[in-house]
Amino acid sequence: MSTSRIIATLSLVAILGGGGYWAGKNDIGKLLEPYLGWSRMAAEAEPRREPTGAVIYYSHPDGLAEYSAKPKNTDDGRPFMAVRESEDVSFNATVTAVPVAETANAERKVLYYRNPMGLPDTSKVPKKDSMGMDYLPVYEGDDADSSTVKVSLGKLQRTGVKTALAEKTTVSRKIRVPGTVTLDERMVSIVSMRADAFVEDVADVTTGDRITKGEDLFHFYSKEIATAGAEYATEVRNGGKPGPETGSALRLRNLGVPASTISRIAAERKVPQSIAYTSPRDGVVLERMAVSGMMAEAGDILFRIADVSKVWVIADVPEYELGGVRKGAVVSVIVRNLPGTTFKGTVDLIYPEVQMQTRTTKVRIELPNPDGQLMSNMYAEVEIEAGAGSPVVAVPNSSVIDTGDRQIVFLDKGEGRFEPMDVGLGVRGEDMTEITKGIAAGDRVVVSANFLLDAESNLNAALSALTPDEVKP
Numbered sequence: 001m002s003t004s005r006i007i008a009t010l011s012l013v014a015i016l017g018g019g020g021y022w023a024g025k026n027d028i029g030k031l032l033e034p035y036l037g038w039s040r041m042a043a044e045a046e047p048r049r050e051p052t053g054a055v056i057y058y059s060h061p062d063g064l065a066e067y068s069a070k071p072k073n074t075d076d077g078r079p080f081m082a083v084r085e086s087e088d089v090s091f092n093a094t095v096t097a098v099p100v101a102e103t104a105n106a107e108r109k110v111l112y113y114r115n116p117m118g119l120p121d122t123s124k125v126p127k128k129d130s131m132g133m134d135y136l137p138v139y140e141g142d143d144a145d146s147s148t149v150k151v152s153l154g155k156l157q158r159t160g161v162k163t164a165l166a167e168k169t170t171v172s173r174k175i176r177v178p179g180t181v182t183l184d185e186r187m188v189s190i191v192s193m194r195a196d197a198f199v200e201d202v203a204d205v206t207t208g209d210r211i212t213k214g215e216d217l218f219h220f221y222s223k224e225i226a227t228a229g230a231e232y233a234t235e236v237r238n239g240g241k242p243g244p245e246t247g248s249a250l251r252l253r254n255l256g257v258p259a260s261t262i263s264r265i266a267a268e269r270k271v272p273q274s275i276a277y278t279s280p281r282d283g284v285v286l287e288r289m290a291v292s293g294m295m296a297e298a299g300d301i302l303f304r305i306a307d308v309s310k311v312w313v314i315a316d317v318p319e320y321e322l323g324g325v326r327k328g329a330v331v332s333v334i335v336r337n338l339p340g341t342t343f344k345g346t347v348d349l350i351y352p353e354v355q356m357q358t359r360t361t362k363v364r365i366e367l368p369n370p371d372g373q374l375m376s377n378m379y380a381e382v383e384i385e386a387g388a389g390s391p392v393v394a395v396p397n398s399s400v401i402d403t404g405d406r407q408i409v410f411l412d413k414g415e416g417r418f419e420p421m422d423v424g425l426g427v428r429g430e431d432m433t434e435i436t437k438g439i440a441a442g443d444r445v446v447v448s449a450n451f452l453l454d455a456e457s458n459l460n461a462a463l464s465a466l467t468p469d470e471v472k473p
Contacts (some may be wrong), residue, residue, distance in 0.1 A: 025408065111139045112137075173386050202290045228251045237302050290302035314366060324427055329385050348366040365382065395432065410445060411443055
């Protein structure tokens with residue numbers, strides 16, 4: 001190094017050293033304060049506050065999500081850091097406005113913290129799980145009713161929880177079963193003789209023909225009837241009082257002689273050679289056994305006639321559906337050969353027997369059939385209005401959770417609180433289900449997303465069932 005460079009370097013050191021001495025002696029910071037504001041910035045800086053309060057837990061010295069309720073060392077021998085009350089972790093540090101519900105929770109004592117994923121793991125101190133999720137606090141009083149579910153307003157909107165009022169209404173549904181059209185047994189007549197007779201002049205009617213009441217079916221001659229008629233005619237000629245209830249006239253009635261024929265004998269005072277037998281009702285000829293010239297013994301069936309102005313439909317109702325069927329219930333019947341036509345009737349009888357092979361019970365439905373469109377043995381599709389006839393307490397079908405062992409609905413207690421309630425079920429309708437016990441009309445129940453509430457309720461119940469030893473971290 002040259003002599004001139006050495007002299008320059010020593011001169012610079014002397015200048016810098018002297019300047020530093022002068023700045024320190026004359027308080028250069030105070031001289032520059034009006035221009036830089038250093039003292040003001042230092043005054044405005046808040047001093048670090050010393051932690052206060054009792055030690056509530058110990059945290060890992062490297063800030064890891066590892067805590068302890070008592071003094072502890074890391075694997076490399078370093079002690080955990082004590083966390084005092086003033087240093088307690090705030091999980092909502094970015095929230096400026098504290099909701100009312102959270103303020104109320106802050107005033108209550110935290111019993112323990114539970115796993116956010118519902119695992120049976122609890123902690124006495126704030127903690128994070130393996131995925132970094134904060135454990136949820138359980139406050140004092142929450143375990144009084146472990147099944148009650150509390151949901152925030154935002155979560156209610158996200159999960160789609162909806163409610164409705166339990167109300168008094170009629171619960172109805174339709175039971176759809178197959179049926180068969182049959183004749184009304186009370187409207188079928190048998191034509192037979194009460195005495196031996198010879199059949200003459202059978203009318204030109206065959207099976208399936210429609211006939212009217214009073215129309216001639218055949219003529220007959222009976223020795224026994226002729227003898228009784230002659231006696232009645234003799235009584236009238238001898239001054240006896242004619243009438244259907246006296247002497248031989250009553251005998252003629254008992255032998256099945258029509259009243260018109262008895263009056264004719266009394267008027268003409270003689271017995272006709274043959275007597276006409278007339279139809280006892282309007283209807284359809286179901287069976288014709290009479291043949292001209294035949295000898296009919298007493299009791300032989302000559303004609304069978306049915307009035308089809310009313311018919312029955314016999315429906316086969318499954319055994320498990322019988323509870324919803326009642327006498328007088330309205331019924332709709334559809335037959336295949338008349339699409340678009342619906343016949344209305346009522347349940348006339350529930351047969352007191354269950355078929356062993358099919359486990360069904362026959363239900364009789366009476367239908368008017370003035371035009372004769374319904375024919376015997378037709379297949380019918382039957383819809384029976386089933387359910388409670390009088391108003392009952394009912395809730396929407398979707399509000400009932402049926403686990404098999406129990407049936408529950410969730411009551412809305414307000415402020416995001418929901419309580420499961422065991423109920424008794426009655427008739428289940430198309431839209432509503434009868435409630436026989438558990439809730440009353442006017443109670444508000446959950447009708448949507450209730451399975452999510454049920455899962456949360458079961459979780460709370462499981463956590464509350466933990467023993468004290470299990471609760472300890």
